[in-house]
Amino acid sequence: MPGKSRNNTDFFSQVYEVTRLIPWGRVTSYGAIARYLGTGRSARTVGWALNASHAGGEFVPAHRVVNRNGLLSGKLHFGNSTTMQQLLQNEGIIVEDDRIVNFSEKFWDPASELD
DNA sequence: ATTCTGACAGCAA
DNA sequence: TTTGCTGCCAGAA
Numbered sequence: 402m403p404g405k406s407r408n409n410t411d412f413f414s415q416v417y418e419v420t421r422l423i424p425w426g427r428v429t430s431y432g433a434i435a436r437y438l439g440t441g442r443s444a445r446t447v448g449w450a451l452n453a454s455h456a457g458g459e460f461v462p463a464h465r466v467v468n469r470n471g472l473l474s475g476k477l478h479f480g481n482s483t484t485m486q487q488l489l490q491n492e493g494i495i496v497e498d499d500r501i502v503n504f505s506e507k508f509w510d511p512a513s514e515l516d
Numbered sequence: 517a518t519t520c521t522g523a524c525a526g527c528a529a
Numbered sequence: 530t531t532t533g534c535t536g537c538c539a540g541a542a
Contacts, residue, residue: 412539431524435538443538448523450539468524475523485523 416450417457419511423465426492427509428501430469437511452478464488471504
């Protein structure tokens with residue numbers, strides 16, 4: 402057990418892993434992911450991790466992660482400002498004014514759904 | 517080592 | 530109700 406080596410349990414890797422577990426047509430929040438990973442208050446870092454998620458080899462459905470208000474706070478990081486919304490609508494999620502409609506129904510909490 | 521930034525969240529006015 | 534400030538964690542320069 403190499404003390405310094407970084408396993409697949411890096412914070413970034415964990416964020417990607419959980420994000421990939423988000424079911425099709427569902428969404429979650431940065432804070433929910435942070436809480437599931439145990440860091441609780443590192444929601445900002447989750448966003449930072451997703452910012453680099455496109456560099457990874459595997460696809461990470463970062464468009465399914467929004468802020469706690471159901472607002473598409475990261476849409477500007479998807480090339481075009483409409484990409485994130487289109488990806489969501491492609492999954493049957495209705496987006497109105499950069500915000501997810503019926504957010505509470507679409508919300509998927511890894512802490513309680515996954516355990 | 518120090519400082520700054522960020523795709524957030526919580527709380528005070 | 531909306532706006533603004535603060536705390537938090539991890540990484541980059």
